[in-house]
Each structure stands twice: as structure tokens, then as C-alpha cells.
Amino acid sequence: MRRNSFILTLLATLLLLGSVAHAQGTEPTTVTIALTDDPPSGDPHKTRGANGGHLLFNLFDGLVALSGDMTTIMPALATSWEQVDDLTWSFTLREGVKFHNGEPFTAAAVQYSITRILDPNAVRFNTDYKQIGEVDVVDDYHVIIHTKVPDPNFIAKMAGLHIVPPVYTASVSEEEFGSHPIGTGPYHLVEWTLGQRLVLEANDDYWNGRPTVDRLVFRPIPEASTRLAELQAGTVDLIVGLNYDAIPLLDADPNLRVEANTGRRTVIMHMDLLNGAKPLQDVRVRQAMSYAIDRQLLIDSVLNGYGTPLATIFRPDMAGYSADFQPYPYDPERARELLAEAGYPDGFSIRFMTSDGIVTKGVEVAEALGAMLGDVGIKVDVLPVALQVMRDMYIGNPEPASGKVEPLFMFNYGAPTPDATSPLKALVQTGGIEAFYNDPTMNALIDEYASEMNPTTRASVAHDIQEKLYNDLPIIALYLQLDTYGVSERLNWTARKDEYVLGKDISIR
Amino acid sequence: MGRYVVSRSLQAVFVILAVLVVTFIIVRAVGDPSRLLVSPEGSRENLAQIRHVLGLDAPLQVQFVRFVGDVVRGDFGKSFTFGRPALQLVLERVPATLLLALTALALAVPTGILLGMVSAVKRNTIYDNLATTLAVLGRAVPNFWLSIMLIVVFGAYLKWLPPSGYGTPLHIIMPSVALSAGLAAIVARLTRSSLLEVMSQDFVRTARAKGLSESRVLTRHVLRNALIPIATVVGLQAGHLLGGAIITETIFAWPGVGRLLTQSIYNYDYPVVQTSVFIISVTFVFLNLAIDLLYALIDPRIRYD
Numbered sequence: 119m120r121r122n123s124f125i126l127t128l129l130a131t132l133l134l135l136g137s138v139a140h141a142q143g144t145e146p147t148t149v150t151i152a153l154t155d156d157p158p159s160g161d162p163h164k165t166r167g168a169n170g171g172h173l174l175f176n177l178f179d180g181l182v183a184l185s186g187d188m189t190t191i192m193p194a195l196a197t198s199w200e201q202v203d204d205l206t207w208s209f210t211l212r213e214g215v216k217f218h219n220g221e222p223f224t225a226a227a228v229q230y231s232i233t234r235i236l237d238p239n240a241v242r243f244n245t246d247y248k249q250i251g252e253v254d255v256v257d258d259y260h261v262i263i264h265t266k267v268p269d270p271n272f273i274a275k276m277a278g279l280h281i282v283p284p285v286y287t288a289s290v291s292e293e294e295f296g297s298h299p300i301g302t303g304p305y306h307l308v309e310w311t312l313g314q315r316l317v318l319e320a321n322d323d324y325w326n327g328r329p330t331v332d333r334l335v336f337r338p339i340p341e342a343s344t345r346l347a348e349l350q351a352g353t354v355d356l357i358v359g360l361n362y363d364a365i366p367l368l369d370a371d372p373n374l375r376v377e378a379n380t381g382r383r384t385v386i387m388h389m390d391l392l393n394g395a396k397p398l399q400d401v402r403v404r405q406a407m408s409y410a411i412d413r414q415l416l417i418d419s420v421l422n423g424y425g426t427p428l429a430t431i432f433r434p435d436m437a438g439y440s441a442d443f444q445p446y447p448y449d450p451e452r453a454r455e456l457l458a459e460a461g462y463p464d465g466f467s468i469r470f471m472t473s474d475g476i477v478t479k480g481v482e483v484a485e486a487l488g489a490m491l492g493d494v495g496i497k498v499d500v501l502p503v504a505l506q507v508m509r510d511m512y513i514g515n516p517e518p519a520s521g522k523v524e525p526l527f528m529f530n531y532g533a534p535t536p537d538a539t540s541p542l543k544a545l546v547q548t549g550g551i552e553a554f555y556n557d558p559t560m561n562a563l564i565d566e567y568a569s570e571m572n573p574t575t576r577a578s579v580a581h582d583i584q585e586k587l588y589n590d591l592p593i594i595a596l597y598l599q600l601d602t603y604g605v606s607e608r609l610n611w612t613a614r615k616d617e618y619v620l621g622k623d624i625s626i627r
Numbered sequence: 628m629g630r631y632v633v634s635r636s637l638q639a640v641f642v643i644l645a646v647l648v649v650t651f652i653i654v655r656a657v658g659d660p661s662r663l664l665v666s667p668e669g670s671r672e673n674l675a676q677i678r679h680v681l682g683l684d685a686p687l688q689v690q691f692v693r694f695v696g697d698v699v700r701g702d703f704g705k706s707f708t709f710g711r712p713a714l715q716l717v718l719e720r721v722p723a724t725l726l727l728a729l730t731a732l733a734l735a736v737p738t739g740i741l742l743g744m745v746s747a748v749k750r751n752t753i754y755d756n757l758a759t760t761l762a763v764l765g766r767a768v769p770n771f772w773l774s775i776m777l778i779v780v781f782g783a784y785l786k787w788l789p790p791s792g793y794g795t796p797l798h799i800i801m802p803s804v805a806l807s808a809g810l811a812a813i814v815a816r817l818t819r820s821s822l823l824e825v826m827s828q829d830f831v832r833t834a835r836a837k838g839l840s841e842s843r844v845l846t847r848h849v850l851r852n853a854l855i856p857i858a859t860v861v862g863l864q865a866g867h868l869l870g871g872a873i874i875t876e877t878i879f880a881w882p883g884v885g886r887l888l889t890q891s892i893y894n895y896d897y898p899v900v901q902t903s904v905f906i907i908s909v910t911f912v913f914l915n916l917a918i919d920l921l922y923a924l925i926d927p928r929i930r931y932d
Contacts, residue, residue: 312709
């Protein structure tokens, strides 16, 4: 009896496998992409994460879109927009757009989507869009959005606010919508088996023209070396999260190439200046540390050259970025002088927490930094831990001044828009969820930057902020991390800055 | 027999309850999912709100009572990551894990017994040495390393087999070989020693004296008696196959329970971690119970009265 059920189970699973294999139909132009994990959900208002974006930005549109280098805001579901006053934005919507299920796109969909995202249970996004107030539908193709506070970054943020079809979304459960999402995007969902594959097909009626690749297949493959093997075997055309160590292998293979883009992630040495180690409280020590670091050497030796040195947490694409501030030059002599001035002629010892999960090669980078700081007398004890430990210690620590955090730690920040408000509020402003610094002038400047609608005034505020960041060093900025991808030579594709792999960017050679 | 089954089943239930408690505590010690979900621009109040939405703001004992109450009603909660019922997510993955574990078992046991027999029968010859070397290697080589080597050699360079994934019979070859290596090695070593021990016993000499052919002596008399310790170990190791499957599944992107479990641990997806561990431990415990009962079939001397 037991043996029978055992055999039955085996047969049943084999049959199941057979039917799955059989279900793969004819194949038009297909591009297979290996991701690190499953996108969590197809619901753009509830979850995102790095893997979610690959799905959502193929399926959905926002009112506007960001160019691949994140510098230009382009029309999408809105053909034009206008700032009526500091708190009011008027959008003219694209006519004749239909959702994948045929539902027409109108102003009602915009209103519905915004109301939905502000639902208190949409835990993440109601915070990102909390400045949005009322949405007025003027007519089918005109909508007015009011913000509660002036928000100079409002339009760029709308690129991430995806529009869902109101009739369909309201008629199905949240769970159902998450697994059978419907948008207006260049691709629509055909098949999704968690842990196995996600199949998208080109939207024939896409408003911006049908994409040339008929089918996108996303496969979640957590192990980096397995993704690489898939690419080498030719069973996958594009892999994300290519290990830097694998770059020479791809360079040597005529069928494959490496694509890289300075991603959106800034890598920093973050510090607890509220209650951290005493030496760090002295600005001269922080400056000494910044002088002691040879950023270019770090990038060349540990990161295979894939990185761009940074002066502050302002990325060059961010509103108000000023090239007046260049990364601290490597000057160990100056570093030693500053340390001596601060009363540490023989240096001091400090613990430095890091994780391979927090930045690419996080442990090796920290060890290299430790050696550089060691050269000027700062004895660094590198503390490699699991990413989880760092998250629990540093994100939203209920008592940032409790001294329960390691005083010096690796961190990264990937702002989603070309604007510094998000990293400034999170990392620098007192009370920020990852901030360990208290400077009333800086806090006021950040508030001003976040709400100043005049670009010229804003740029001058940004300049002041960068000057303070540069001189007072609440954070030691290191470099912009490059995202690396392995790509088959049969594809035309370049990496976007926002980390997403979009079918509309791909064509077959 | 009946009483034995009842008492062992009760023990099993107790073990599973203990596993539930331990998982419940450990998963909460690992990390807090609200920190993954909070917006970088959020405040500490937002964090508190997320904890409330997820039900993590209640005291641990209250959360536990709620959890046990829900489990008793068959409700394992919804995945924090996928927003779908955790039990459904896990059960969807069970066939893939079963297929992999059973294939590995079906590969490991005959291979191990065969190697062990060769070793024992051709004792102290080159064949014995070869088989022993293979067995030691199979045991010593870490599962993940073997998996990656298989992928690199047969997937990336020779291109004979798909490097990873699920769907065709070809896909199962590498993961099941990788998973079975350790078990096959144990079975081989055990078969060898067990056979040698039985072969030196009087009844074997008697069987030979009766004029039975050597192969008949081996299969009818020696092997049958040598099987008891092998069955025990295979039973225990079958549970470990499920554990090994966690690594193998992750490396081969095999959509089983183990892969879901690692993924959920990284995402601090408490409901899915709890449910996966629950399902794995139920399988493990009842597998062992089944093996214990199987002894009675193999060895008439064992009776549970």
C-alpha cells in the first residue's frame, strides 16, 4: 500500500513534468534573462525590490518615464504636464491607450491608481508618495494632481507610480492582481510559475510602437556561477549580477560581452556620529580618513576598474550636483598631520562592519580600506557579517544614539530618481531612517532642498549642502558602484542606470 | 504493533511541535522584515506602522499563540514577500523536491550497494581500492562544489545538459547526481563492512557447503542479512537528502521547497519559513517512522509488540 502511493507520487510528478515540458509552444524571437530571484509580485503598488522592477517596468507605464541614464524625464501616459503653482500639477493624458485587457486608459485610472497607492496598508509606497494630496479628474484626458507640500522632485517620482486598470483591479482580489497583473506597458504577462519562469509577450498595441523582441523569459537563478554557466551554455541571453571575477571569462568569449553602467548605488563609509567612537566625533579625524583613502586604487585593484570615485553622496545626475567638489585626493601625509592635530599622532583602533551583501565585494573593499587607513595609523578591525545583521543594526534603529551600533560601517544607497532628497533625508537628516548625525543647519538645508521649487535657488541650497557634506564629512563617500551584466553577442542592449532590464531596450542583431 | 505505531506517532507530533516553536523563535531572531519594506524616506513611525500591519508589534508570546491557533485551523499565514498563502506556496513546490529527492535516492542506493558489493567480494584488490576511493571522494567532496563543477563541465563547456532549471528529464540529471553522491558513498562503505561481517558467519559457510552457487549465496543469504543496517542508514539519510536539497536546489535553480526556504530566509518571510520547515519536518519524522516499521518486513526477528 505504502509502496503503491510512493510509485503514484513519482508517476504523478513525472506526468506533471511532462505536461510542463509540452506546454512550451512555438518560439518567435525570444530573449531569456536570468535574474537573481523571483519578482515578488506583479502589483506595482504593494512591492517592488530590485527584481520586481524588471517585471513592473515592462508591464506598466507611469505618467512619465525616466531615460535609461536617469537624466531626462520623458512623456509616457501623459503627453505633457504643467506646473500650475507650487502645489498643483496639470497633466494631459495620451488618448487611445488601452490596458492589456482592453480597458481604456483615462483620467479615472490615474485617480484610482494614486488613491490605491496611498492606502495605509501599502506599506512602502504610501511613504514614497505621501506628499500627494487630491487628484481631480478634469475630463477623460486631463487630470490635476495636488501635492500637500511643494515637491521639486514630483515629476520624476511619477515615473515610478504605475497606472493600473481600475475596473479589473477592483474586480479581483489583491492576490489575484499580484499574480495576474495588467498594465499598459510594452509587454503583457503570459505565464508565471514562481521559482521557474516568467514569460512576457510584446504588446501589439503599445502606444510607443510594438517592441521588436516578441517574448521575454525571466528565470530566477540565485547562484551567480549558475547564471554564468547558463550564459556560457547559450541557454540564457542576458544575466544580471555578473561577478567581477567572471569578467575576464566573458572578455575571452567571442559570443559574450560585459555590459556595465554606473548604477544608481553610491557606496559610502557611514558613521555613528551621535554616540559612536570618540575619535570619529572630531572632523579632522574624518578628513584624515578621507585623505587616507586612494579611491582610484581601490576601484582598480578590488573592483576590476568598475566604479567612479565620489566626493559626496550627490551623484552627478542629481539635481543641484556641483562639480566644484571633487573626491578627496589621496594624501597620506595630510592625513597623518590631521590625525596629529586632532590628538591622535599614533592613530587609534576602530571596528568597521561590512557585508558582501551591502555592496559588491563588501568584505574585500573594507579590507582594502582598512589597509589604507592602517598606513596612516588607524588600526581598522574589519568585522564581516551577514547582510541581515547590518540591516537590523542600522535601518530604523529605534535608538540611534544608544551606542548599540558599530561606529563605522559600509553602506550603499540607490536613489531611484535623479534627486538627492531621498538619500539626504535617509542618511543625513536627524531622524532619518539610516541617519546618525545631528546638525541643525544641515537639517534645515535639507528641508529647503526638498521643497524649493525655484531651480536656481535650489541649486544654491544644494551647493551649500554639498559643501557641508564635503567639509564636515558626516559620511565618507567612496564611489559609484557599477552594475555588471553578461550579455550574448546576439543582443543589442546597453545597461540602464536604474538597474532594470527592459524588453523595449533590446533588439536582436 | 498497533500500540507501537500510536506511541511513535504521538512522539512524532511532539517533535513537530518542538520544531514549530524553535523555528518560530529562530526566524524572528534572524531579522525583521519591516526593515526591508520600509521606504528609505520613511520615518520610525512608518517602521512601526509596518510592524503593526505585519502583526509583529505584539509581544512574542501573543504572536506565538496566534500562530499556533492559526496553524491548528490550517492557516499558515500569507507570505510577506509574495502576498500569497504560505501553505499554497510551499505545497506547490513539494512535487519538485520529492522528484529530486526520490531520484537521488533511486540513484544512490543501487550505486552504493553495487560499489559496496564489489568492494566486499573483491576485497583487497584493485577493484576494492577503486570503489573505496570513489566512496571516500563522494563523502568528502562538498555538495555545493560538486554541483558547481557539474554545471561548469557538463553545462557550460560540454553543453550536454541544461546548466539549471526544471522541466525536462535532462534537467534532473545533474542535481540528482550531485545530491546522491554523499548518500551513495555512505551506502557503499556500509554495504562493504556489513557484507564482510555477514560473509564470515556460519550460515554462509553452511550455504556454501550445501553447494549453492556463489551468486546465490550472495543474493539470498548474505545481502538479505546485510540489508538491515543499510535500511536504517538510508532511512535516516533520506531525511538528510531533504536538507541537502536546500543547497542543491538553490544552485540548480530547482523550484523545490528547499529553494523557497533559502529565498524566504533571505526575505525574512516568516510565514513561508515556518511552513517550509513544518512540511520538511513532518516528512522527515514520518519517513523515519515508516523506515522503523519497514524493519519488521526485512527482518522477521524484529517485532513491535
